[in-house]
Amino acid sequence: MPSNDDKKIEEARANAHRLIEQGPKVFIALFTVTIVAYLSGSVYTRSYFSAFGASWILEEVPVAMYFSQSWIPLLLILFFGYVATTNLTRIEERGNLTRTTRFKISVAAVRYGPWLLLALLGITSLLSSLEYLSAAIALLLVAIAVLLFLCASALELFVVRFSKIDPEIDLSRAYLSLAVIAVALYVVPAKLGTNRAWVDQQDTSSLLTVYLRGDMTTYKLLFTSEERWYVFPTRYEGSEPPVKAVAATDVSFGPVRNDATTRSGAGALRGQ
Numbered sequence: 001m002p003s004n005d006d007k008k009i010e011e012a013r014a015n016a017h018r019l020i021e022q023g024p025k026v027f028i029a030l031f032t033v034t035i036v037a038y039l040s041g042s043v044y045t046r047s048y049f050s051a052f053g054a055s056w057i058l059e060e061v062p063v064a065m066y067f068s069q070s071w072i073p074l075l076l077i078l079f080f081g082y083v084a085t086t087n088l089t090r091i092e093e094r095g096n097l098t099r100t101t102r103f104k105i106s107v108a109a110v111r112y113g114p115w116l117l118l119a120l121l122g123i124t125s126l127l128s129s130l131e132y133l134s135a136a137i138a139l140l141l142v143a144i145a146v147l148l149f150l151c152a153s154a155l156e157l158f159v160v161r162f163s164k165i166d167p168e169i170d171l172s173r174a175y176l177s178l179a180v181i182a183v184a185l186y187v188v189p190a191k192l193g194t195n196r197a198w199v200d201q202q203d204t205s206s207l208l209t210v211y212l213r214g215d216m217t218t219y220k221l222l223f224t225s226e227e228r229w230y231v232f233p234t235r236y237e238g239s240e241p242p243v244k245a246v247a248a249t250d251v252s253f254g255p256v257r258n259d260a261t262t263r264s265g266a267g268a269l270r271g272q
Contacts, residue, residue, distance in 0.1 A: 036185060039185075040185050040186075040188075040189045041189070043186055043189040043190050043193070044189035044190070044192060044193040045058070045193065046058065046193070047189065047190045047191075047192075047193030047194045047197070048193035048194070048196060048197045049197075049223075050193075050194075050197075051193070051194045051197030051198060051201075051240075052197055052201070052222065052232070052240060052241060052243055053240035053241075053243065054222070054230065054243040057222075057223060057225075057230055057243070057245075060225065060228065060245070061223075061225040062225070062226075098160065098169075103156065103160070105153070106152075106153035106156045106157060107153075107157070109149060109150055109153035110150070110153050110154050110157055110173045110174050110177050111173055113146060113149070113150035113153065113177060113180075114150070114173075114176055114177050114179075114180040116146055117143060117146050117147060117150060117180055117181075117184055118180060120139055120140075120142060120143040120146065121143060121184065121187055121188070121191075123139055124136045124139045124140050124143065124191055125191070127139065128191065128194070128195055131198075133195050133198050133199050134199070136191070136195050137192065137195050137196065137199070140188055140191055140192045140195070141192075143184065143188050144188060147181060147184050147185070147188065150177055150180075150181060151177075151181055153177075154174045154177040154178060154181070157169060157171060157174045158171065158174060200220075200222075201241055203234055203235070205220065207220040207221055207222065208220070208221040208253065209221075209234070209253075210229075210231060210251050210252065210253055211251070211252045211253070211254065211255050212231070212246060212250050212251060212252075213250045213252070216255075217233050218233065218234045218235075219231040219232060219233055219234065220232055220233075220234055220241075221251070222243060224248070226248075227247060227248050227249075228245045228246070228247065228248065229245070229246055229247075229248050229251050230243055230244070230245050230246075231243070231244065231246060231251070232244070
């Protein structure tokens, strides 16, 4: 009769064998999600700078710096949500997986989640048009959470269906969920970038206040790229601030005294 240690060893071997079998699929999924995450990040960045009328910045900065704005947290949450939801290594529970509360929650999420996500997108569009920007941003963050949970739930249904755990599962709602997710992965970052830009254009924005050498105007720091920094005046006319690129050496975080003016004033005092 095999001992408990032998059973544990056999279970560990079975789990390791299953992980090896699923490895290529996991890597493909990771690669796909990585591409999606970077694309979502690029949509957010373009929308953000477009609201400033400064899309030209993206033509000047390195590609690596441009992609640094992408949603790396989205990649991590999607992956760990997928692993936590499907739990492929727990072979002993596969027969009862469709009866668990977790699976029932996933089914309910796939059934009602797309409509909730679409409703959130509609409400945020309305709030943005009414200039309730803080509320719109808060709801967009909620939409991101709904999107991630919906994605993990839909993936679980696909895994259960194509792993032949329950071949009778209807995937029509799951396909609808994927379609809504694809739309949301573009709409959510686009709206979030635009709304965030509108908030940052205000005098009370959290952007750093900076000053330029020989210029008494107060500026906000929009973006930095190696030796070129991009700033715009805190007060401006029109709907878009005039963004300009300046050398990093000309930027100060405190008022800069104009030496030429100071010397001129000092000479005038001596002449008196």
